[in-house]
Structure formats: C-alpha cells, structure tokens
C-alpha cells in the first residue's frame with residue numbers, strides 16, 4: 322500500500338518534470354468534424370424531446386458512439402439557418418449583428434472586422450491548423466478558404482459528380498470505386514493528414530487542429546446506394562405536419578424553387594402554386610427525398626467513423642478533443658417546407674457534441690439551451706488556451722473576444738441552474754421590406770416558447786432594426802405544440818406572455834445571460 326502510493330507520487334513528479342522539459346506534451350489536439358445541412362436526425366438524439374415521432378430508426382453507429390463519450394448538446398441552435406452566416410458566427414463566436422454576415426457572398430473580414438477565428442487562435446497558440454472540405458463557406462464568403470486561419474494550404478475534395486444536376490442519385494459500389502464520391506475522398510485526405518501530424522503530436526513537438534468538413538447531406542444527394550438499405554421506402558412516413566402553421570405570416574415562408582430546378586424534380590415545377598405557401602412535393606417524391614436524406618446521413622456517419630478510427634489506430638484518442646456539428650437544421654417536408662432559410666425549429670436546431678478525453682468519457686447529455694457561438698470559447702477552455710473575454714457592444718476592432726458562453730461547466734454539471742435563458746437566431750429576407758429594405762426575422766427560443774418578430778431593417782451592411790416597423794410576429798407554445806403548427810401571436814390568452822417575450826427579444830442575448838463567467 323505504502324509502496325504503491327509512493328511510487329505513484331514518484332510517477333507524478335516524473336511526469337511533471339517531463340512536461341517541464343517539454344518531453345510529454347500537455348496540449349490537446351483538436352479534431353473538428355463538420356457536416357453540411359445535417360439536422361439532428363441521429364440515433365443519439367432519440368428521446369421524448371425529439372418532436373417528430375415519424376422518422377425511422379437512424380443508422381448512425383459512429384456518431385452515436387462519439388455522442389456516448391461526449392457532451393451531447395441536445396438543444397443547440399444556430400445563429401442563422403444558412404451555411405455562410407451560420408459558419409461565420411460559429412467560427413468567430415460573434416452573431417450576425419456583429420459579423421454583418423446574413424447571406425452567402427460577403428467575406429466576413431471585410432464587414433464585421435478582421436477578427437481572430439477559432440482555427441486562427443489555435444494557430445497563434447502554436448498549433449498546426451489544417452482545413453479541408455467545407456469549414457468556412459467556400460468562395461468569396463471566406464476570401465477563398467480564409468488563408469489566415471490555416472498553417473497549411475487548404476484542401477478540397479473534388480469529385481466527378483459535382484456538375485450533375487440530378488437531385489437524387491444513388492451510386493453503385495462499382496461506380497463509386499471507379500469514381501469516388503467527394504466525402505469518400507475527404508475521409509481519405511483526413512486519414513492521410515492524421516498520419517502526417519501524428520508523430521509531432523505524439524512527441525509533443527506540435528499539436529494539431531484538423532478541420533474536416535463533409536458535404537452531405539447537403540444536396541445534391543449522390544451517395545453509395547447501399548445506405549438506402551437502412552431505409553426501405555415502405556418503412557418511411559410523411560411528416561405529420563404537411564402544411565404551413567395556422568396563422569403564419571407570409572414573410573416567415575421560404576420558397577424552395579431551387580429544389581424544383583433539378584432535372585429529376587422538373588415535373589413538379591409545373592404547378593401554378595410553386596413557391597406559394599402550402600405548395601409542396603407530391604407524397605411519393607417526399608418519401609424518396611426523405612430516404613435520400615437519411616441515406617446521406619448514414620453515409621457521412623460511415624466516413625466520419627473511418628476518420629475517428631484512424632485517430633484511435635494512431636494512439637491519439639486520449640490526447641484529442643473531438644467536436645462534431647452540422648451547420649444548421651433542414652426541413653424535410655415539415656410545414657410543407659424544404660431546405661433551411663427559415664426560423665422554424667427544424668431549421669435552426671442542429672447537432673453538436675464535444676468529446677474531451679478524461680472529462681466526458683462516460684457521456685454527458687444536456688438539455689440546456691446552447692448556441693453555436695458557444696463552441697469557440699468551449700474548445701479554447703477545454704484545450705487550456707488563454708480564455709476569451711466577452712465582446713464589448715461594438716467589437717469590430719477587438720480581434721479576440723466572444724459573444725458565446727463556454728459550455729465546459731455543463732460537462733461536469735449538465736443541469737446547471739445558472740445558465741442562459743434563451744437562444745437567438747435570425748433570418749434576413751433581403752429586399753422584402755418597405756421600399757426595398759430588408760426584413761430580418763429575429764427569433765428567440767426559451768424553455769417554453771419560440772418567439773419571432775420580422776422587422777423592417779434599413780441600411781446595408783448593418784441592417785439596423787426598426788422595431789416599430791413590424792412585418793409579422795410568430796409565437797409557438799412548445800409545451801403544447803412542439804411541431805410549431807399554430808401561431809398564437811394574436812391569441813388573447815398569450816397577450817402578457819407576448820409582451821414579455823417581445824421585451825426580452827429586443828434586449829437580446831446579453832439580456833438572457835446568467836450572472837456567470839463567459
């Protein structure tokens with residue numbers, strides 16, 4: 322007994338000395354996994370809080386296994402249900418009012434300030450930062466892959482299928498072997514990159530931040546056909562709410578004309594109602610679309626699993642933090658809606674999980690309201706980098722700060738009382754306002770409600786909201802209506818609730834913070 326204890330403390334002293342000598346590394350690596358347009362239709366998310374009971378059992382063994390050793394954020398919300406603004410908010414930990422990014426196209430460094438991004442911060446702290454696939458939105462939105470963020474040249478996986486304008490395209494094994502699909506290539510590139518960074522990461526010479534951005538289940542849906550076997554058509558069901566909410570203001574609606582333009586969807590573009598509220602695809606096509614979407618999720622689960630396995634093979638698992646998120650939700654026919662680009666729960670609720678070795682190994686599930694801007698300060702704290710300060714109200718010229726809250730306290734106390742009371746999302750309908758102004762739907766999710774005000778906003782690029790120029794209000798009572806089918810904004814029974822929600826919405830995220838550290 323005595324002997325064992327003393328040899329243990331000897332060991333501790335030895336390790337501390339090795340750390341001081343820089344022989345044993347102290348910095349954790351980061352494996353930063355992303356998926357495009359993936360709503361939380363994942364096995365690990367099953368439960369009474371998943372509003373739509375009509376999905377098939379999902380085949381997602383790898384993501385489920387990651388969730389089982391992670392902090393699983395069951396209720397994480399994006400800032401905007403659109404790729405570039407959502408990713409920009411997550412990667413800068415600043416919201417659209419600050420980044421001034423609501424659309425695809427503008428480069429965030431030229432609008433909301435040339436600020437330090439998440440990978441850039443790790444780079445500044447000595448990490449080798451490698452990006453591949455879709456991390457920032459590609460093209461002009463990221464000034465072509467934001468070179469400032471990475472130590473290495475950026476890598477894209479380019480496949481032969483990119484130009485195909487067919488929406489649903491299962492690919493046979495033989496064809497995929499001859500012409501690999503984009504995410505199959507990407508997983509290969511990620512595995513190669515891990516092999517390359519492993520020696521220095523293990524010796525403690527240089528930790529890595531490897532970001533791998535998968536493209537599915539974003540359209541177009543080309544995927545290895547075998548994944549359809551998990552979702553036979555006859556086992557699938559239509560959304561329970563195949564119609565727009567009762568009393569929904571028209572401005573809340575997104576027309577999905579883009580989806581009707583694919584060759585295989587052309588027959589459904591002929592309806593005189595296309596783009597109109599309550600127009601949607603015929604039921605048989607809806608089932609096929611759901612099948613393709615689920616299949617793509619299982620396909621990504623498989624490719625992501627290969628990357629995580631390689632981390633294991635290389636003996637890096639105990640020294641690597643893994644995060645996984647999908648950049649926003651996706652409407653699969655609910656509300657007769659498709660794609661994202663709304664403020665409905667299905668569009669702004671997205672998957673997020675964080676594995677921190679030695680901390681979340683047994684799995685921690687939290688139902689607390691969390692936001693995508695929270696990930697940056699969380700990874701920084703979990704990796705032991707100098708913590709971020711909360712951003713001042715005008716932070717354009719502050720290169721390093723956060724508008725989120727570190728979620729590390731939830732890893733040890735997932736039911737923490739002192740936590741934020743609401744999450745904030747928004748969606749801009751450009752040019753749809755008074756005299757060609759834009760309308761932004763400012764949306765807030767509290768424990769019980771989703772509350773949204775669509776406001777006329779003047780002036781590019783700051784879009785100052787004119788709160789009195791209201792273009793539509795939505796109030797959904799999640800205690801009675803988790804699918805958001807019934808807008809109660811004009812219901813006299815909700816008059817007082819609405820006044821309070823409106824006040825809190827205008828106070829914004831700072832008003833919803835508890836009195837805790839950032």
Ligand SMILES: *[C@@H]1O[C@H](CO)[C@@H](O)[C@H](O)[C@H]1NC(C)=O
Nearest residue numbers: 428429430431435436464469
């Ligand atoms: C942002 O700052 C970096 C230096 O940190 C500089 O290299 C880069 O050109 C700047 N980008 C823009 C768009 O101003």
Ligand SMILES: *[C@@H]1O[C@H](CO)[C@@H](O)[C@H](O)[C@H]1NC(C)=O
Nearest residue numbers: 564565566567568569598599
């Ligand atoms: C859409 O359909 C639902 C259900 O039939 C109906 O309550 C709603 O008013 C419709 N919306 C519009 C704008 O037609």
Ligand SMILES: *[C@@H]1O[C@H](CO)[C@@H](O)[C@H](O)[C@H]1NC(C)=O
Nearest residue numbers: 486578579580581582583584
């Ligand atoms: C749909 O929109 C995307 C951009 O989000 C574009 O790349 C694609 O070409 C469009 N598809 C069609 C068929 O118009």
Ligand SMILES: *[C@@H]1O[C@H](CO)[C@@H](O)[C@H](O)[C@H]1NC(C)=O
Nearest residue numbers: 636637638639640678679682
């Ligand atoms: C990794 O950590 C686990 C749990 O702490 C431990 O059981 C295992 O031996 C470790 N593996 C290595 C390779 O150090």
Ligand SMILES: *[C@@H]1O[C@H](CO)[C@@H](O)[C@H](O)[C@H]1NC(C)=O
Nearest residue numbers: 434435714715716717718719
């Ligand atoms: C930020 O810096 C720019 C350029 O120096 C300046 O014009 C602007 O007023 C500054 N903004 C704030 C909020 O300090």
